[in-house]
Amino acid sequence: MVADDRRGERRRRGALEQQILSCLAVASDPMTPAEVQEALGAELAYTTVMTTLTRLYEKRALTREADGRAYRYALNGDENEAAANVTAHQMLRLLDRSDRAEVLSRFVADLQPGDEVLLSKLLQVSGEADQPAAPPRRGRRSSRKQP
Amino acid sequence: MSAWAWVPLIMALIAPLVGPRIVRSLPPAAAVRLATIVAIAIAASTGLVLAIAAELTLAQVEEITHAEFTRGVARASVISLVVGGVAAVAVTVLALAAVLSVMRSAHQLLQASRQARHLGEARSGLVVVQDPTPAAFAVTGHPGRVVVSTAMLGALNCKEREVLLAHENAHLRHHHQVYIQLAALAAAANPLLKPLVAPVRTNTERWADETAAAQVGDRRLVARAVARAALASHAHAPGQPWPPVSPMLGSRSDESESEIAQRVQCLLDPPVRRSGGLTALVLATAIACTAAGGAAAVVGHAKVERIEAAATTVDDGPGR
Numbered sequence: 053m054v055a056d057d058r059r060g061e062r063r064r065r066g067a068l069e070q071q072i073l074s075c076l077a078v079a080s081d082p083m084t085p086a087e088v089q090e091a092l093g094a095e096l097a098y099t100t101v102m103t104t105l106t107r108l109y110e111k112r113a114l115t116r117e118a119d120g121r122a123y124r125y126a127l128n129g130d131e132n133e134a135a136a137n138v139t140a141h142q143m144l145r146l147l148d149r150s151d152r153a154e155v156l157s158r159f160v161a162d163l164q165p166g167d168e169v170l171l172s173k174l175l176q177v178s179g180e181a182d183q184p185a186a187p188p189r190r191g192r193r194s195s196r197k198q199p
Numbered sequence: 200m201s202a203w204a205w206v207p208l209i210m211a212l213i214a215p216l217v218g219p220r221i222v223r224s225l226p227p228a229a230a231v232r233l234a235t236i237v238a239i240a241i242a243a244s245t246g247l248v249l250a251i252a253a254e255l256t257l258a259q260v261e262e263i264t265h266a267e268f269t270r271g272v273a274r275a276s277v278i279s280l281v282v283g284g285v286a287a288v289a290v291t292v293l294a295l296a297a298v299l300s301v302m303r304s305a306h307q308l309l310q311a312s313r314q315a316r317h318l319g320e321a322r323s324g325l326v327v328v329q330d331p332t333p334a335a336f337a338v339t340g341h342p343g344r345v346v347v348s349t350a351m352l353g354a355l356n357c358k359e360r361e362v363l364l365a366h367e368n369a370h371l372r373h374h375h376q377v378y379i380q381l382a383a384l385a386a387a388a389n390p391l392l393k394p395l396v397a398p399v400r401t402n403t404e405r406w407a408d409e410t411a412a413a414q415v416g417d418r419r420l421v422a423r424a425v426a427r428a429a430l431a432s433h434a435h436a437p438g439q440p441w442p443p444v445s446p447m448l449g450s451r452s453d454e455s456e457s458e459i460a461q462r463v464q465c466l467l468d469p470p471v472r473r474s475g476g477l478t479a480l481v482l483a484t485a486i487a488c489t490a491a492g493g494a495a496a497v498v499g500h501a502k503v504e505r506i507e508a509a510a511t512t513v514d515d516g517p518g519r
Contacts, residue, residue: 069323077327078352139317140328159335160429164457171426
């Protein structure tokens with residue numbers, strides 16, 4: 053039970069780290085913890101976001117610069133990442149080869165004729181107004197709302 | 200051959216027909232596990248039955264050469280010789296296919312984990328690629344990695360991104376590739392089982408969708424994320440042939456629904472309830488199939504020993 057709890061806790065922590073990384077990856081500018089907290093939208097405590105950002109910084113996943121009393125965080129684009137990028141690019145190209153399907157699982161497969169219409173309809177039916185904002189706009193919006 | 204031998208063979212014919220239908224009435228996690236277990240059980244027991252049929256034939260060939268070659272013996276044995284010969288060839292070819300399949304899987308896994316290492320010290324298992332193509336995938340390895348392009352992240356809002364990450368992490372956490380590879384192995388060892396591979400694959404996606412839904416607590420949100428990601432990927436794949444959709448083509452029957460449309464629809468429908476009875480039935484069938492294969496092997500082997508014993512007495516006969 054205790055091991056299960058600990059694993060669950062580690063998983064939640066990992067998920068939050070990934071969310072924050074993906075959030076910062078599409079932000080146009082470095083973000084403060086408050087901006088990250090707002091962008092994530094969930095009922096996350098400020099301290100949780102703060103702690104996770106610090107942890108990611110200590111893992112050298114993020115860089116930060118002082119901005120007044122807070123830090124602004126950005127993805128750390130070092131040379132390791134450049135190498136990883138090349139590999140990831142190669143893998144992206146490989147995705148269309150069907151024999152890779154057993155080791156690489158894609159989030160979404162290819163669409164078939166008619167799917168586009170069907171999916172657009174389903175999106176409308178599920179009735180959510182919030183369209184995904186383009187990354188730069190989302191970044192600016194969150195900084196503007198910042199008190 | 201004993202009557203037991205027919206059970207796995209008949210199962211191998213029936214399972215691909217009813218399997219996909221049964222899979223649809225099970226929750227995805229149960230569907231993947233059961234379909235994989237059944238496929239492996241049938242592949243193993245049919246392999247066993249074929250092997251024992253081949254062994255029996257070889258023993259009979261020996262018996263004929265040893266025994267006095269009367270016309271009666273020869274005529275009676277011709278049919279079983281043909282059956283056994285076919286079984287011998289089949290079991291050899293299929294065993295080779297299975298070995299090849301295992302080697303292929305091992306090679307792919309090695310390659311993937313090597314590539315996963317090249318992906319660097321992925322922070323928290325996530326690799327973000329600066330790429331204008333919306334793409335996201337999970338790479339099996341130790342540890343596994345989730346690779347997402349910036350274009351894909353940009354196409355989704357924050358909650359939808361959480362869905363995507365939860366979906367890909369679910370693939371890694373629940374070892375979905377293992378199930379797919381086991382099903383592929385079963386299909387290599389018994390090509391009749393090929394129709395079971397696609398349902399296993401599709402249901403790992405459904406399983407990951409439901410895991411993500413449990414994590415974010417909203418199945419409609421997952422449906423939206425999947426639809427949005429699919430539309431974004433499609434909009435960025437100009438190289439692919441894409442017939443313009445006419446209004447007539449737009450309304451298609453449910454049978455021709457693609458995987459994505461099915462996933463989205465399943466998420467919008469109420470979740471499939473777990474059926475203990477159906478699960479037990481499928482498991483019982485798998486066990487019965489394996490047991491019948493085992494029984495056929497035992498009976499067949501005993502027969503082989505009898506034949507060999509008889510041949511030895513014939514051999515010794517003139518000497519005494």
